[in-house]
Structure formats: C-alpha cells, structure tokens
Amino acid sequence: MEEKxxxxxxxxxxxxxxxxxxxxxxxxxxxxxxxxxxxRQIIAITGLxxxxxxxxxxxxxxxxxxxxxxxNIVYFSFDEFRNIDLKLVLRAYARLMSKNLLLNKxxxxxxxVQKLENWEEQLKVMxxxxxxxxxxxxxxxxxxxxxxxxxxLAGRMYEFHIKPLSFREFLLFKNKKFDNLQLYKEEIxxxxxGYIACSGFPEIVNEGKEIVNKYIQENVIEKIIYKDIPQIxxxxxxxILEQAFKIILLDPGEIIIIEELARDLGVxxxxxxxxxxYLEKAYLIKKIYNFSKNVxxxxxxxxxxxxxxxxxxxxxxxDFFGKVFETFLVMQLxxxxxxxxGNVEVDIIKITDESLLxxxxxxxxxxxxxxxxxxxxxxxxxxxxxxYEKKTKIDLSDNVVEVIPxxxxxxxxx
Numbered sequence: 001m002e003e004k005x006x007x008x009x010x011x012x013x014x015x016x017x018x019x020x021x022x023x024x025x026x027x028x029x030x031x032x033x034x035x036x037x038x039x040r041q042i043i044a045i046t047g048l049x050x051x052x053x054x055x056x057x058x059x060x061x062x063x064x065x066x067x068x069x070x071x072n073i074v075y076f077s078f079d080e081f082r083n084i085d086l087k088l089v090l091r092a093y094a095r096l097m098s099k100n101l102l103l104n105k106x107x108x109x110x111x112x113v114q115k116l117e118n119w120e121e122q123l124k125v126m127x128x129x130x131x132x133x134x135x136x137x138x139x140x141x142x143x144x145x146x147x148x149x150x151x152x153l154a155g156r157m158y159e160f161h162i163k164p165l166s167f168r169e170f171l172l173f174k175n176k177k178f179d180n181l182q183l184y185k186e187e188i189x190x191x192x193x194g195y196i197a198c199s200g201f202p203e204i205v206n207e208g209k210e211i212v213n214k215y216i217q218e219n220v221i222e223k224i225i226y227k228d229i230p231q232i233x234x235x236x237x238x239x240i241l242e243q244a245f246k247i248i249l250l251d252p253g254e255i256i257i258i259e260e261l262a263r264d265l266g267v268x269x270x271x272x273x274x275x276x277x278y279l280e281k282a283y284l285i286k287k288i289y290n291f292s293k294n295v296x297x298x299x300x301x302x303x304x305x306x307x308x309x310x311x312x313x314x315x316x317x318x319d320f321f322g323k324v325f326e327t328f329l330v331m332q333l334x335x336x337x338x339x340x341x342g343n344v345e346v347d348i349i350k351i352t353d354e355s356l357l358x359x360x361x362x363x364x365x366x367x368x369x370x371x372x373x374x375x376x377x378x379x380x381x382x383x384x385x386x387x388y389e390k391k392t393k394i395d396l397s398d399n400v401v402e403v404i405p406x407x408x409x410x411x412x413x414x
Contacts, residue, residue: 001084005092008076015061015070016097022058025173025202029162030056034063036158042127042135047162048283048308049220049228052202053138056162057109060136064107071097072104077111082231086110086122090130106133114139114232120152127156140228140282163283164200164309166332167192167410173205181408185389188407196324199309209312216309221245224282233278240265241275248285249307250314252327253347255340256305276305283308288330291337291349291356293378304338306330325406326361329386332410333359344373360385366403368394375399384409 014020024030033056036043045053054077061073076089090108094101113119127135165173171191178184197212198204201220204212225242229235243265248256262272279285286308290301306327315324326347329335337349339358348359358374360367362385371383375396383401386409394401 002088002092005076005081005084005089006096008081009074009089009093009096012075012077013073015065015073020062020065020070022055022062024055024059024062025169027052027056027162027169028166029160030059033060033160037064037134039158040131040134041155042123042137042153042157044157044159045136045138045162046159046283047140048164049140049224050201050203050215051162051164053140053162054111055202057111057136057138061107061109068105068107071099073107073109075109075111078115079112082115083117086116086119086126090126101130101133104132106130108133108135110135110137112139113137124152124156127153140224163331165195165202165205166200167195167328167407170195170198170200170205171411173202178411181411185405185407188411189389192407196310196315196328197312199312201309209316212312216311220309221284224284229278229282233274235275235278237267240267240271241279244272244275245279245284245307248279248305249311252306252323253304253330255302257302286330288335288348289337291339298337302340322363325363325388329361329406332406339370339374341373341377344370346370346374349374355382356380358383362386363388364390366390366392366394368396368401371401372396372399 033043033045037060045056047053057075061075064073074093090101093099110123113123116122123135123137126133171177174191174194176191178188181188194205197209198207199212199216201216204215207215221242225245226238229241230238235241244261247261256276258269258272258276262269265272267275276285276287280287284307286306288304288306289298290303292298292301308331310324310327314320330348333348333350335348335350337351339346339349346358347361350357350359356378358371358380360371360383364387366385366387371385374380375383381399383399385401385403386406387403389405390403391405391408392403394403
C-alpha cells in the first residue's frame with residue numbers, strides 16, 4: 001500500500017520537480033477561501049462533482065508556492081484510496097521527502113476526503129498532532145452532513161460550498177463583459193443559451209450539446225448515484241435513487257407528496273425520504289420551503305424540489321423552457337423559500353435584513369395575483385417579477401412591482 005501512496009504522491013505533486021501552471025478563471029468563492037488560508041482551522045471545499053474543487057486546490061498550491069518551500073506543499077486524492085489511514089499518507093510523504101512534520105510549515109490538500117473511512121476522527125487526530133500543518137480538504141458531499149462530523153471537528157473547520165458557475169462567472173470564463181446591458185441584450189441572450197447548454201460546468205463551457213449531455217449523465221449523475229452516494233449512505237436500490245432524481249429532473253419545482261411518490265416507486269415512505277435526503281446532500285437536488293413566519297410551520301409544510309443541473313436536450317424543448325428558466329433563477333438566487341396559500345403562489349421569497357421580497361419568475365407573461373396576495377398578507381410594499389427580457393414598473397396604489405429582465409438583475413453590479 002505504501003508503494004501506491006508514494007507513486008500517487010510523486011505523480012500528483014508536479015511542482016516538486018519544476019514549474020507548475022494551473023489554468024484558472026476567476027471564481028467568486030476563491031477570494032473568500034483565500035481570506036481564511038492564514039487561519040489555523042481546516043478549510044473544507046464541498047460541492048457537486050466536476051464543479052472545480054480540485055482546480056481551486058491547485059490554484060491554492062500555485063499561490064502558496066510564493067510563501068512556502070515547494071516540497072512542503074502536498075496534494076493527495078482519496079478517490080482510489082478508501083481503506084487506508086491518513087497517517088500512512090503523512091508518513092509516506094515524510095519518508096519520501098526526508099521531512100520532520102513537526103518542523104516548519106506545511107500545506108496538505110486532501111481531495112475527496114469523504115471516501116476515507118472514519119475521516120473525521122483521522123483528520124482530528126492529525127490536526128491536533130501537527131499544529132504547523134494547514135489542511136485543505138474537499139468532498140463531493142457536504143462534510144457536515146453527519147452529526148459525528150460536526151462534533152469531531154467543531155471549531156476546527158470552515159466549510160465553503162462551491163456551485164456550478166453562476167451566469168456572471170460563465171461570462172467571465174468566456175472573457176465577456178458588458179458595460180451596457182441593453183445595448184448588448186441580444187448577445188447576452190445568446191450567451192444565456194450557451195450557459196444553459198453547459199449547465200454551468202467549467203470543463204464543458206465550449207463543448208457541443210452531445211458531449212455535454214454525455215458528460216453530465218456519465219461523469220456527474222451516474223457516478224454520484226451509483227458510486228458516491230452508495231459509498232457513504234446505506235442505499236440498497238440505486239436504481240430507485242436514479243428514478244427519484246429523474247422525476248425531479250423532468251418536473252422541476254413541483255411539490256412532492258412523499259407518500260404518493262413512494263407508492264409509485266414501490267418503496268416505503270422512510271426509504272424515499274432518506275433517498276431524497278441523500279440526493280440533496282450530494283448536491284443533485286435542492287429543496288425549498290413554503291414560507292411562513294412561524295419557523296416550525298415552515299418546516300412541516302409541503303416542499304418543492306429542483307434539480308441543481310439541467311440537461312441541454314431537455315432545455316431545447318420549447319414547452320419545457322419555462323421550467324428551465326425557473327430552475328435557473330432558483331439556483332442563481334440561491335432561493336430557500338416559495339409561498340403557496342390555497343390557489344395563490346409566489347415562486348421565491350427572498351429574506352433580506354430589512355424585509356421580505358416576493359419574486360415571481362415569468363418568461364414573458366406578467367401575472368400579479370400571487371404577488372398582490374403576499375404583499376397584502378405580509379404588509380409588503382414592493383414586489384419583483386424577473387422575466388426573460390421584458391422591463392416595466394407597475395404601480396398598485398401604495399405598492400410597486402418592478403418587472404426586470406433576468407440579465408439586469410443578475411449582472412447589475414457590473
């Protein structure tokens with residue numbers, strides 16, 4: 001086993017032998033992570049498969065080469081190493097490079113750490129034993145999903161969740177910056193179609209739809225459902241897990257009645273609830289809650305589910321575009337709540353420090369029924385409708401509803 005570890009160390013730490021370059025485009029999260037690199041605590045980078053976690057780690061390597069001896073920066077991936085001890089990796093490195101890990105400063109970057117058995121306790125021991133080592137770890141699931149993780153590493157770890165590219169980041173990846181949004185509206189709308197086509201995955205920004213579909217299906221969805229989740233959670237029927245995901249993928253934003261769907265899939269309510277929880281913790285789906293000022297009531301009320309990714313072949317269907325557009329904005333706005341009361345509904349309720357902002361998502365047609373009901377019930381005087389390209393302002397006696405194109409809302413800080 002030690003020979004395999006040594007081989008992996010020599011193969012993946014290319015900066016030990018010479019110049020090291022990493023192709024990196026600006027990510028909003030990277031600057032946040034950099035602010036915490038000087039702290040003692042572990043940096044944890046979590047997110048969906050293929051969204052750029054490893055690239056961020058290598059960018060940290062590149063930047064740290066200016067501060068540390070190149071041989072004191074160590075990258076190791078547990079993608080193919082499950083049944084080993086973390087101390088074996090540190091011991092193999094120390095032997096290979098003739099290092100005393102209690103002397104000088106080191107940076108250890110541990111990729112896909114959740115695949116290491118009992119990783120929380122192992123990392124805690126190493127963290128406490130080597131105060132001069134800065135640990136950066138990554139995982140394709142939230143590393144705080146288990147109570148044990150929170151307890152073992154309480155006060156020892158900061159978690160940063162990286163998502164697929166935002167629309168703003170996508171434009172930066174393509175070196176696009178628009179000073180006048182209205183003037184370049186048509187080009188922005190073309191770029192939006194390109195964004196939907198790649199679902200925000202950095203590696204496939206410039207690929208065609210067939211490659212993108214195959215990439216997302218095989219490298220993301222299937223690997224998460226048939227490999228990642230069963231390695232972490234007790235999944236007896238991955239095929240049911242895939243069916244549940246595809247139902248949400250094909251009908252995003254619907255309220256799921258657990259009992260009914262469980263019956264349709266031929267599983268118990270408890271099994272389906274657990275499977276949906278696993279899909280959410282692996283970042284394949286997002287759950288949003290029916291808003292109430294009573295927190296306990298919010299938790300108990302019906303919930304909507306959205307896929308975090310969109311398959312390009314689905315996005316091309318004209319009758320599906322409204323769902324695609326809604327899913328896109330739920331993800332971009334990091335929505336946590338919607339509102340439904342009887343037969344009236346608002347797509348997103350955004351909670352700010354000052355008040356509540358009800359947001360409707362409409363491709364073209366402007367509807368006010370849900371917004372008016374919410375604004376009246378909660379005494380709110382401002383509402384928002386985000387559209388594909390329509391822009392106007394609607395005065396409602398003492399209230400106002402702003403209608404704004406999505407690109408203005410998302411890019412207005414530029």
